[in-house]
Amino acid sequence: MSAPSGGKGAPHRPVLLLESLQYLAPVRGGLFVDATLGLGGHSEAILESSAEARVLGFDRDGVAITFATGRLARFGARFRAVHADFREIGRVLDEAGERDVSGVLADLGVSSLQFDTPVRGFSFRHDAPLDMRMDAAGDEETAADLLARLPEEEIARLIFEYGEERRSRRIARWIVERREAGRPVGTTVELAELVARAIGHKRADKIHPATRTFQALRIAVNRELEGLGGFVETSVDLLQAGGRLVIISFHSLEDRIVKRALRRLAGQCECDPRLPVCACGARRVVEILTKRPVVPSDDETRDNPRARSAKLRACAKIEQG
Numbered sequence: 001m002s003a004p005s006g007g008k009g010a011p012h013r014p015v016l017l018l019e020s021l022q023y024l025a026p027v028r029g030g031l032f033v034d035a036t037l038g039l040g041g042h043s044e045a046i047l048e049s050s051a052e053a054r055v056l057g058f059d060r061d062g063v064a065i066t067f068a069t070g071r072l073a074r075f076g077a078r079f080r081a082v083h084a085d086f087r088e089i090g091r092v093l094d095e096a097g098e099r100d101v102s103g104v105l106a107d108l109g110v111s112s113l114q115f116d117t118p119v120r121g122f123s124f125r126h127d128a129p130l131d132m133r134m135d136a137a138g139d140e141e142t143a144a145d146l147l148a149r150l151p152e153e154e155i156a157r158l159i160f161e162y163g164e165e166r167r168s169r170r171i172a173r174w175i176v177e178r179r180e181a182g183r184p185v186g187t188t189v190e191l192a193e194l195v196a197r198a199i200g201h202k203r204a205d206k207i208h209p210a211t212r213t214f215q216a217l218r219i220a221v222n223r224e225l226e227g228l229g230g231f232v233e234t235s236v237d238l239l240q241a242g243g244r245l246v247i248i249s250f251h252s253l254e255d256r257i258v259k260r261a262l263r264r265l266a267g268q269c270e271c272d273p274r275l276p277v278c279a280c281g282a283r284r285v286v287e288i289l290t291k292r293p294v295v296p297s298d299d300e301t302r303d304n305p306r307a308r309s310a311k312l313r314a315c316a317k318i319e320q321g
């Protein structure tokens with residue numbers, strides 16, 4: 001399999017690569033968990049940074065596991081991949097007998113391998129069944145299944161919440177009307193055309209009118225926000241003193257979950273001050289390294305438009321005195 005492009009024919013380049021390495025500091029060596037292996041670009045850079053670094057890569061997509069395993073074979077036993085959801089990080093590391101992790105990286109969202117493979121149904125640039133499952137071999141519902149099953153209000157809610165689409169109700173109505181006419185939306189182009197007709201396309205729009213709806217469905221199909229806060233907490237528990245956690249998110253809801261989890265882990269209680277005792281679980285176990293999220297440079301966004309909404313947050317586990 002050849003390396004997929006990062007859009008517009010550019011070679012794939014991991015998002016915020018130098019910044020990720022700066023915060024992960026792989027020169028320290030030890031075990032790094034790449035929670036979102038994808039094409040293995042970040043993992044490769046970690047492994048190249050230090051001969052003392054090992055990587056355990058997670059992905060819920062079996063195709064990504066195969067691709068990255070081939071790409072990183074030259075690192076021998078320093079690299080291992082596991083076909084698992086990163087929310088299982090605690091169990092997987094326990095079973096592997098691994099502890100004292102030097103760093104955890106999560107570069108959330110879809111990979112270009114997924115986005116640019118027409119049959120996966122993530123993009124309306126190609127006509128294909130409306131699938132969008134990151135684990136295409138799993139038993140989760142596809143996007144078409146969701147649109148065939150969910151009530152209109154629920155479709156509108158998820159398009160509004162996960163897509164930040166103001167005209168979500170109108171889109172949901174059109175989807176359900178089509179379903180009731182015995183022609184449920186089944187393909188990417190059918191959905192893109194329906195959305196474009198439902199809400200129109202203004203000349204000033206920088207993105208296709210269906211972009212937000214596609215993002216919302218992808219998040220819903222893969223339940224991308226569920227368990228993200230728990231993953232942050234468990235990752236920090238697995239870190240050795242001085243270990244680093246780096247998370248790159250692409251959506252404001254994702255970023256908010258990460259930001260709040262990091263704040264709680266830095267001991268910032270978010271309870272109502274009138275409560276007699278803290279109930280939010282705040283504990284001071286990390287130092288936040290990014291007071292503000294780190295975003296890509298203009299050069300990176302120009303070379304890779306998909307990086308434009310990326311936000312990186314990082315923390316270090318506090319050394320126990």
Ligand SMILES: C[S@@+](CC[C@H](N)C(=O)[O-])C[C@H]1O[C@@H](n2cnc3c(N)ncnc32)[C@H](O)[C@@H]1O
Nearest residue numbers: 014036038039040041042059060085086107111
């Ligand atoms: C943006 S890509 C990562 C790209 C990678 N950093 C690189 O340099 O090639 C995100 C990857 O994370 C995977 N992924 C997303 N959510 C996941 C989860 N909960 N568990 C495991 N893998 C997940 C996706 O399948 C996708 O392959």
